[in-house]
Amino acid sequence: MLEIIDIGIENAVALRWGGKITEAEMKSVFSVLKEKIKDYGKISVYQEIESIGGVEFEGIVEKLKFLKEFGLSNFSKAVVVTDKKWVKRIAEVEDKIFRKIDIKCFSTDEKNEAIEFLKNV
DSSP: OEEEEOOSOTTEEEEEEOSOBOHHHHHHHHHHHHHHHHHHSSEEEEEEESOOOOBOHHHHHHHHHHHHHHOSTTEEEEEEEOSOHHHHHHHHHHHHHOTTSEEEEEOGGGHHHHHHHHHOO
């Protein structure tokens, strides 16, 4: 399950992950990301991860198509909200690799702090 949620920030896309992600869900998210990028240029991403049960192969293809078209230069900040230690480690590594995107990880108890982080420019 991959659902778009509202966190009250116009130039952000907020997602809740849980279980296996389908191609249709990925297409839906990338459609919203494209619209936000067209409207705002640089955007932020909020990801609330309950669990990850994998992604359909076709969903990965959709991600690659999106990255080929838009790249990563349109993303200014990203937060990951989770209690999964291995996901936190991945977010820390991504923050070091993707230096132009400010990536932070928060626990599920810190959702409000994560949203505040995205609001501060």
